[in-house]
Amino acid sequence: MRLALPRWTPGSYLLREYVAHLEGLSASQAEHSLKLERLSPFHWQLEGLEPGEPLEISYALQATELTVRTCHLSAEHGFLALAAVVLELEGERWSPHRLHVQLPPTWQGFVPLPQRDDGSWLAADFDQLIDSPLEAGPHPSHSFAVAGVPHRWVSWGGDLPAEDSDWLADVTQVCQACCRLMGVDAPAATSYLFVLHLNEQGYGGLEHDASTVLQFGRRTLKQPDGRRRLLQLVAHEYLHQWNVRRLRPAELAPIDYQQAVVVPTLWFAEGVTSYVDQLLPHAAGCCQASDVLADLERDLSRYLLSQGRFVQSLQASSEEAWVKLYRPHPHAANQQVSYYLKGAVLALVLDLHLRRHGSWIGAVLQHLWRSHGRTTRGYQQADLLAAFALHAADLADLLPRWLNSTDDPPLEALLADVGLKLVPVRANGPSLGWTLEHRPAADLWIARVERDGPAQQAGLQVGDELLALDGERLRCPEDWNLLAGHCSANCQGQPRELLICRDGLLQTLRLQPQPPAIERWTLDIDPDAPVEASGRRQAWLMLQP
Ligand SMILES: [Zn+2]
Numbered sequence: 001m002r003l004a005l006p007r008w009t010p011g012s013y014l015l016r017e018y019v020a021h022l023e024g025l026s027a028s029q030a031e032h033s034l035k036l037e038r039l040s041p042f043h044w045q046l047e048g049l050e051p052g053e054p055l056e057i058s059y060a061l062q063a064t065e066l067t068v069r070t071c072h073l074s075a076e077h078g079f080l081a082l083a084a085v086v087l088e089l090e091g092e093r094w095s096p097h098r099l100h101v102q103l104p105p106t107w108q109g110f111v112p113l114p115q116r117d118d119g120s121w122l123a124a125d126f127d128q129l130i131d132s133p134l135e136a137g138p139h140p141s142h143s144f145a146v147a148g149v150p151h152r153w154v155s156w157g158g159d160l161p162a163e164d165s166d167w168l169a170d171v172t173q174v175c176q177a178c179c180r181l182m183g184v185d186a187p188a189a190t191s192y193l194f195v196l197h198l199n200e201q202g203y204g205g206l207e208h209d210a211s212t213v214l215q216f217g218r219r220t221l222k223q224p225d226g227r228r229r230l231l232q233l234v235a236h237e238y239l240h241q242w243n244v245r246r247l248r249p250a251e252l253a254p255i256d257y258q259q260a261v262v263v264p265t266l267w268f269a270e271g272v273t274s275y276v277d278q279l280l281p282h283a284a285g286c287c288q289a290s291d292v293l294a295d296l297e298r299d300l301s302r303y304l305l306s307q308g309r310f311v312q313s314l315q316a317s318s319e320e321a322w323v324k325l326y327r328p329h330p331h332a333a334n335q336q337v338s339y340y341l342k343g344a345v346l347a348l349v350l351d352l353h354l355r356r357h358g359s360w361i362g363a364v365l366q367h368l369w370r371s372h373g374r375t376t377r378g379y380q381q382a383d384l385l386a387a388f389a390l391h392a393a394d395l396a397d398l399l400p401r402w403l404n405s406t407d408d409p410p411l412e413a414l415l416a417d418v419g420l421k422l423v424p425v426r427a428n429g430p431s432l433g434w435t436l437e438h439r440p441a442a443d444l445w446i447a448r449v450e451r452d453g454p455a456q457q458a459g460l461q462v463g464d465e466l467l468a469l470d471g472e473r474l475r476c477p478e479d480w481n482l483l484a485g486h487c488s489a490n491c492q493g494q495p496r497e498l499l500i501c502r503d504g505l506l507q508t509l510r511l512q513p514q515p516p517a518i519e520r521w522t523l524d525i526d527p528d529a530p531v532e533a534s535g536r537r538q539a540w541l542m543l544q545p
Pocket residue numbers: 236240269270273
């Protein structure tokens with residue numbers, strides 16, 4: 001018999017090598033220990049197995065990382081992402097699995113699986129077990145229903161429904177808006193569990209068939225837009241019970257836990273979900289249209305400032321997820337564009353384009369749900385392209401180009417349809433093309449260098465320590481602003497002499513500042529837009545045809 005620990009968890013496309021947290025693996029039958037031969041770092045073969053005898057496998061796990069996809073155990077709670085915990089036994093993938101946990105007397109376990117009288121949970125197979133996070137602790141749970149389907153809410157790190165009595169009512173509204181978007185009367189799951197971890201400043205979510213685990217910052221929640229952002233995260237993960245879990249890429253059916261599988265359609269799974277998650281709380285009546293426009297303005301600015309979008313297409317971003325998006329480094333912004341961010345921009349473009357043809361993004365989602373989602377048969381990229389082309393024939397040609405090109409899709413022309421325009425806002429100071437930070441070992445060092453910007457042209461690199469500007473000592477980013485002076489939109493400024501330290505050696509470089517660059521865009525309602533544009537904008541923001 002062979003056994004293996006998953007290397008990743010579905011929904012998060014990075015080989016996490018969970019085996020790094022495993023200690024003291026042993027196997028025995030009737031108190032005789034068995035030999036385990038390691039076939040690879042995460043894969044073993046059991047020798048001398050007696051057929052018919054119960055087999056006991058034991059090991060310990062380090063549970064010290066609080067994210068939605070790792071394990072965390074403290075005196076206050078326990079959280080297990082079961083992909084990091086449960087060994088897959090060869091040949092037992094499709095057998096039922098039973099889960100027992102022993103907990104302190106005041107704790108209870110929350111698992112999105114049917115619970116038996118003896119307190120254990122039963123999963124139909126290994127996949128369903130891995131798809132079931134386990135939260136445990138003395139926390140209260142709160143029950144509510146969406147279209148008659150039972151839902152539970154469990155928070156750790158702060159009791160959200162108790163601190164905000166309208167919270168569960170708003171979550172219910174958002175869940176119902178997700179059902180309306182998918183054109184269904186009730187959620188796809190027959191019961192649903194929300195687990196929320198509130199911590200100092202985290203953010204993240206992981207989708208499952210019948211549950212989600214959310215991480216959110218307590219301080220962010222106290223900010224004016226914090227509650228809306230958490231409702232967007234709720235909408236995002238809840239919508240995934242359709243888009244990506246049941247309406248799933250063919251490459252993930254079935255899931256291979258031992259290898260990185262290229263999923264060319266992540267732009268759809270995450271991009272469309274990220275786009276509609278901003279509109280869903282508004283469609284649910286939980287925020288204002290101006291809030292949605294402010295969120296779109298922020299994300300469109302982020303996209304239009306991204307240098308990596310000229311290097312990596314959306315298609316490449318989806319295919320390279322395993323090696324790029326989840327591995328941040330100082331050069332990432334110059335090299336890559338997130339399939340969440342550009343995928344959401346493309347989804348906006350597709351929604352507005354479909355509206356020109358009398359359709360909308362919801363109609364395509366509902367179409368795909370009927371053709372591929374209900375039967376969970378898995379879709380290929382060609383199925384997505386065909387579905388979009390069925391609702392707007394010219395997308396058969398346009399969509400592959402938008403996916404494979406590094407050119408921007410026609411954002412401004414489509415925003416004009418709903419009476420909106422993007423207006424650039426320039427920075428106050430000259431453009432230098434770098435990001436400076438304080439560092440304990442150096443007063444001032446370069447944390448990021450923009451592709452083709454003034455700093456890169458001067459030969460500056462990430463990690464360079466800045467010592468002096470034109471002979472005067474530099475110690476903090478404010479010193480730079482003081483010494484370099486101001487520069488208007490049409491002024492080039494004089495070249496500046498920089499003394500730097502790189503790898504212990506001093507160097508002098510000449511930096512030519514450039515006129516102030518655009519630092520963001522505002523998304524404004526165009527007063528000159530035709531009257532019909534306002535009606536189109538209202539329907540679009542409400543996720544209505
Ligand atoms: Zn997602």
